[in-house]
Amino acid sequence: MVSFKDTKQVAEFYSENTRYTHFHTPSQLIRYYSNYFEYKVMPSLEAFKEDEKIQSDFHERHGQQHLLFIFPENEPLPQDLKDYAEASGYTTEKMELYQTEELTLGKRAGEVRIVGDDQTFKDFLAVCRVGEREYGEEFADLKTEMHTADRADDSVIQLVAYDHGQPVGKLEAILHGDLIELDDFYVLETARGKGIGTALQEKVLDYGQSLILIADGNDTPKEMYERQGYRKISERYELLKVKSSS
Numbered sequence: 001m002v003s004f005k006d007t008k009q010v011a012e013f014y015s016e017n018t019r020y021t022h023f024h025t026p027s028q029l030i031r032y033y034s035n036y037f038e039y040k041v042m043p044s045l046e047a048f049k050e051d052e053k054i055q056s057d058f059h060e061r062h063g064q065q066h067l068l069f070i071f072p073e074n075e076p077l078p079q080d081l082k083d084y085a086e087a088s089g090y091t092t093e094k095m096e097l098y099q100t101e102e103l104t105l106g107k108r109a110g111e112v113r114i115v116g117d118d119q120t121f122k123d124f125l126a127v128c129r130v131g132e133r134e135y136g137e138e139f140a141d142l143k144t145e146m147h148t149a150d151r152a153d154d155s156v157i158q159l160v161a162y163d164h165g166q167p168v169g170k171l172e173a174i175l176h177g178d179l180i181e182l183d184d185f186y187v188l189e190t191a192r193g194k195g196i197g198t199a200l201q202e203k204v205l206d207y208g209q210s211l212i213l214i215a216d217g218n219d220t221p222k223e224m225y226e227r228q229g230y231r232k233i234s235e236r237y238e239l240l241k242v243k244s245s246s
Contacts, residue, residue, distance in 0.1 A: 001233070002097070002099055002179065002212060003073055003097070003234055004073055004097055004214070004236060006176055006179060006181075007174075007181050007214060008174045008181055008183060010025070010028070010031075010034055011025050011033065011034045011035070011036070012024060012025045012026075012034070018040070018041075019039065019040060019041060019047060019051065020037045020040060020051065021037070021038045021040065022055075022058075023035060023036055023037075023038065024058075024062075028142060028146075029062060029063065030064070030065075030136075030138055030139055030142060031139070031142060032068050032240060035059070035066070035068065036068035036069065037051060037055055037068070037069050037070070038070040039069065039070065039071050039072055040072065041072065042071060042072055042075050042077075043081075044078075045078070045081050048069070048081055048084070052067065052069075055067055065243045065244075066242045066243065067090075067243075068238065068239070069238065070236065070238050071237045071238065071239075072236065073234050073235070073236045074234060074236070075236075075237075076237070077092070085239050088241070089241055090239045090241045091240045091241070092237065092238075092239060093216060093218060093237070093238040093239075093240060094216075094217035094235055094236075094238075095214055095215070095217060095235065095236055095237075096214070096215050096217040096232050096234070096235045097212060097213075097232070097235065098212065098214075098225055098230040098232055098233065099210065099212045099230065099231060100210075100211050100229040100230040101209050101210045101229075102209065102229050103201060103202075103209070103211060103228055103229050104227065104228050105201060105202055105228065106195065106198055107194075107195040107198060108195040108198040108199040108202055109163065109195035109196055109198075109199060110161045110162055110163045110168065110191075110194070110196045110199050111161070111162045111163075111199075112159055112160070112161045112162075112199050112200055112202075112203040113159070113162070114159060114203075115151065115158035115159065121151060121158070123160050123162075124147070124158055124159075124160040124167070125147060126167055127160060127167050127168065127169060127170040127186060128140075128143060128147060128184070128186065129143075130186075147184075150172060155174055155175045155176075156172060156173070156174055157172065157204070157207060158170070158171075158172050159171045159173070159200055159203055159204070161196045161199055161200050163191050163194065163196060168187060168188045168191035168196055169186065169187040169191060169196040169197065169199075169200055170184065170185075170200075171184065171185045171186075171200040171201070171204070172184040172185075173204050173207070175207065175208075178210055179208075179210050179211075180204060180207055180208050180210065180211050180212070181211075181212050181213065182201070182204065182211055182213040183213075183214075185197070185200070185213070187200075201228075211230075213230070217235060
């Protein structure tokens with residue numbers, strides 16, 4: 001059965017114990033999903049508070065401003081942990097994993113190209129940066145480095161969509177054997193609703209039919225995914241807290 005463990009992970013193993021695995025990536029300190037605790041079992045509130053102190057002290061020593069905890073798949077957060085998280089300033093995220101083996105697409109628009117030459121890659125990065133700079137220039141610079149590394153990775157497909165000759169959308173897809181993970185999917189706001197996203201997904205079908213993607217369950221457009229043939233196959237809770245830099 002497909003699970004979150006089948007999706008791409010850009011994080012370096014640091015340590016583990018019976019309760020959780022600690023991921024720490026020195027080259028990507030500002031990236032949340034490269035630096036976090038992933039629980040093997042659901043912690044009690046008391047255990048979580050201990051782990052919170054450990055991660056907080058560790059991140060403070062490394063100049064990091066966030067805390068991130070990922071909980072076991074398909075297990076609800078205990079109410080006391082939810083209450084503590086809310087009172088402590090955490091954002092509770094429910095991430096959902098979707099899969100389809102028969103994509104049903106609507107209208108399409110634009111021209112999609114596979115990133116190959118330098119100009120196409122430049123166009124790809126330009127679209128990426130529009131969405132990524134919402135999280136700050138430092139983060140956007142880090143993502144540019146990651147996209148550049150991905151360009152040399154045979155398991156990564158980079159696509160850019162054009163509308164009237166202008167780059168307006170992009171998608172990275174990761175090949176996991178028979179599975180294809182849709183990642184870094186973005187269409188410029190001015191080009192949405194035209195079928196650009198449909199065209200990007202359609203191009204991915206050249207590589208296989210079994211697609212997976214991770215979506216934020218708090219604002220997931222479930223009806224759209226269902227119309228396209230996706231079904232939810234797993235979910236997990238995450239707690240994120242970003243400290244003030246002041």
